[in-house]
Amino acid sequence: MPENSSPQPLEARVRTQVQVPLRFADGFTASADVFTFRNLADRKEHLLLGLGDWQESLARAREGFEAPLVRPHSECLTGDVLGSERCDCGPQLREAVERISKAGGFLLYLRQEGRGIGLYAKLDAYALQDDGLDTYAANVALGRGEDERDYFVAAQMLRAVGVGSIRLLSNNPDKARQLGAYGITVTERVPTAAHVSAANVRYLAAKRDHTAHTLDLA
Structure with a gap:
């Protein structure tokens, strides 16, 4: 939880509910109310x-x-x-x-995406992992939190x-x-x-x- 986060609203409200049929690559199907x-x-x-x-x-x-x-x-x-x-x-x-x-x-x-650091930064972290850093050290090396x-x-x-x-x-x-x-x-x-x-x-x-x-x- 960020220590310096801005004031947060206490209540969210549903704006849309719609049924979506799901199908995965292995053939599994399900129905979701999104x-x-x-x-x-x-x-x-x-x-x-x-x-x-x-x-x-x-x-x-x-x-x-x-x-x-x-x-x-x-x-x-x-x-x-x-x-x-x-x-x-x-x-x-x-x-x-x-x-x-x-x-x-x-x-x-x-x-x-990327434990909160975004897609591009995640891929940058992958490159650092290829050089030997673990997933957490790679984030830190980019100047980001281990998990944001x-x-x-x-x-x-x-x-x-x-x-x-x-x-x-x-x-x-x-x-x-x-x-x-x-x-x-x-x-x-x-x-x-x-x-x-x-x-x-x-x-x-x-x-x-x-x-x-x-x-x-x-």
Whole structure:
């Protein structure tokens, strides 16, 4: 969470809800209710996808049953769209859509490319990683933070659709910490699978060792 961030609005509002059929490269299909918002703190065009029977999941949570399954997923053009194996973002997105569709819940697609440093800077960091730096040291060498993401807008979006508590589908403990600080109760942390390739194993090991991601690379 940035220490010198500007004052942030407390409430976002839904501006559009539209149903979008999804189809992944392996043939998996799902249907998403896609929400857009007004009054998000950073003024970016983030999306929230309601997957599976998300309405029933919300209703059950209000009756004291388990919270909906939620994944905040950071945009990754190289991984999500181009299928890059330098990260695990594409497989995590595919896994999350299927798991949330079965359980009922939400996927937040957040415009936070490169852990918040942007697409070009991320590719600059890749070049530094090719010279031996790990993913965090490369960001710092560019004069950026190790991870510049802030999840205030994620909390705004969840509250706008009536979500106050979640089961968090993520390996990243910082997501749980930040969402909790912003008023979203994380009742359970649910890890994703470890999507390992020869091209990303060093990247995943850095996430495990440097920022305590829940990853079993054995």
